[in-house]
Amino acid sequence: MIQSVDRSIRILTALQGARRMSLSEIAERLELPPPTVHGIVRTLVAHGMVVQDHTSGRYQLGPAVLRLGNVYLDTLELRSRAVTWAEELGRRTGFAVRVGVPLAEDVIIIHHEPRPDGTRQMPEVGIVIPTNASALGKAMLAFLPDAADQLLAGPSLRSMTGETITDPGEFRKQLDDVRASGLAFECDEAVLGESSVAGTVFDGTDLAVGAVAIVVPTSEWPVDDGTVDAVRTTARTVSRELGASRWPAG
Amino acid sequence: MIQSVDRSIRILTALQGARRMSLSEIAERLELPPPTVHGIVRTLVAHGMVVQDHTSGRYQLGPAVLRLGNVYLDTLELRSRAVTWAEELGRRTGFAVRVGVPLAEDVIIIHHEPRPDGTRQMPEVGIVIPTNASALGKAMLAFLPDAADQLLAGPSLRSMTGETITDPGEFRKQLDDVRASGLAFECDEAVLGESSVAGTVFDGTDLAVGAVAIVVPTSEWPVDDGTVDAVRTTARTVSRELGASRWPAG
DNA sequence: AATATGATTCGGCATTATCGAATAATGCTC
DNA sequence: GAGCATTATTCGATAATGCCGAATCATATT
Secondary structure, three states: OOHHHHHHHHHHHHHHHHOOEOHHHHHHHHOOOHHHHHHHHHHHHHOOOEEEOOOOOOEEEOHHHHHHHHHHHHHOHHHHHHHHHHHHHHHHHOOEEEEEEEEOOEEEEEEEEOOOOOOOOOOOOOOEEEHHHOHHHHHHHOOOHHHHHHHHHOOOOOOOOOOOOOOHHHHHHHHHHHHHHOEEEEEOOOOOOEEEEEEEEEOOOOOEEEEEEEEEEHHHOOOOHHHHHHHHHHHHHHHHHOOOOOOOOO | OOHHHHHHHHHHHHHHHHOOEOHHHHHHHHOOOHHHHHHHHHHHHHOOOEEEOOOOOOEEEOHHHHHHHHHHHHHOHHHHHHHHHHHHHHHHHOOEEEEEEEEOOEEEEEEEEOOOOOOOOOOOOOOEEEHHHOHHHHHHHOOOHHHHHHHHHOOOOOOOOOOOOOOHHHHHHHHHHHHHHOEEEEEOOOOOOEEEEEEEEEOOOOOEEEEEEEEEEHHHOOOOHHHHHHHHHHHHHHHHHOOOOOOOOO
């Protein structure tokens, strides 16, 4: 791990949490002397990864990170394969669809298909949700044993609502169920009033690379078997397109 | 400029251009020995900025850059102010609307309002267009003299189509026109069949921070005065919301 | 099985980044 | 509007750090 590169990424991550920070705030947060931080930040600014507000002197993320993010989406094979099937799933079930991949202890949404009923919704691509509080996360974690152990080895499971699973034993038990079926469920665990059903997606090496989920208002929960089937079919189809030999794989 | 941080960003930029690269390809591109690149890449991988394909060993951008890009959009005041007015502009003119900010010698799209006629379109947020080949770019450059000089000091203006302005004299002349009116025009210069009208957006310090544009099929070009007026009004309104004292400022 | 290609590890060396101290810039207070 | 406080930035000596040649390991190819 090379020190200054590691520090530069931690600076970006700090700015990601706090939007705008003065140099000394960043320095304090990372427990580094201001001149050290300054050197790194200057380099980031030179590349547009960070911009400095002319008036306040504070720093924030810059446009170059947006370009990187956009290119990332373009390179993702999972995304290009999933888009058409996500649309199909949305049409069939009438619910919004999300496709996500793991990012440390979170899931990051790489595609979002709004509810077909035309409800005006926020675009959700790029947002992150704790793995333990989402069906998407559980669907992936069940087939990524290392990641699951790592998460459970941490201090504690992050709680988002009163319904979030925070007990490690209960969590492991749920993962066992997911491993058997390839499907994960969640009711009010991330956001109150929002539940979801997710299916794991595997790639050509039969490893879990992501998950696809429908987002259901809790008022319409639980969903019928046909809807669950549609999620299963979508996850299986996308996996097959990526070259997976069986579903669920693992 | 800190060497290793600079190199790490150049690695990310290389991956941005070539999607997937082997370690030695990256090393060759940056003219560095493979072990040097390896150390940096390892650090990037540890943070999810880059991922390594299990089978081929090749590297590509990772999900962490997407999160950064998403947070960048959230922090941008220009974007939050512009969305509602972009929607209004789209409704009034019937054309797709783009909002962009400068990024080195390009414009990067930070908001895209699709044509209201419901035509299924690619989401364009995050794509970049050369400043000299777009109305958005000209609208910004006219009020950023340093950036314009820097661009013209370069080897030559990038040509995208046969219509792209590549003559420095002609380009300067166009910028003079933009400076007088606050509006920039472009016909087939970036993409054949696509033309646009852009207005400069200024912030509370009366500096150009971005531009808003409508995208017009060349078959409907030129547009009528009312449409041009609508772009002017939108650019002026957004600038005022950001605290600009007059329009065009500069 | 042998070879070639490319990824990764190791470690000594010199470049390089680090950080204390000083300076400049900015904003606040009275 | 002067003086003070806060914060950003520059400079440079120091030694810590990352760099990269050589060796090793893993994988693909013939």
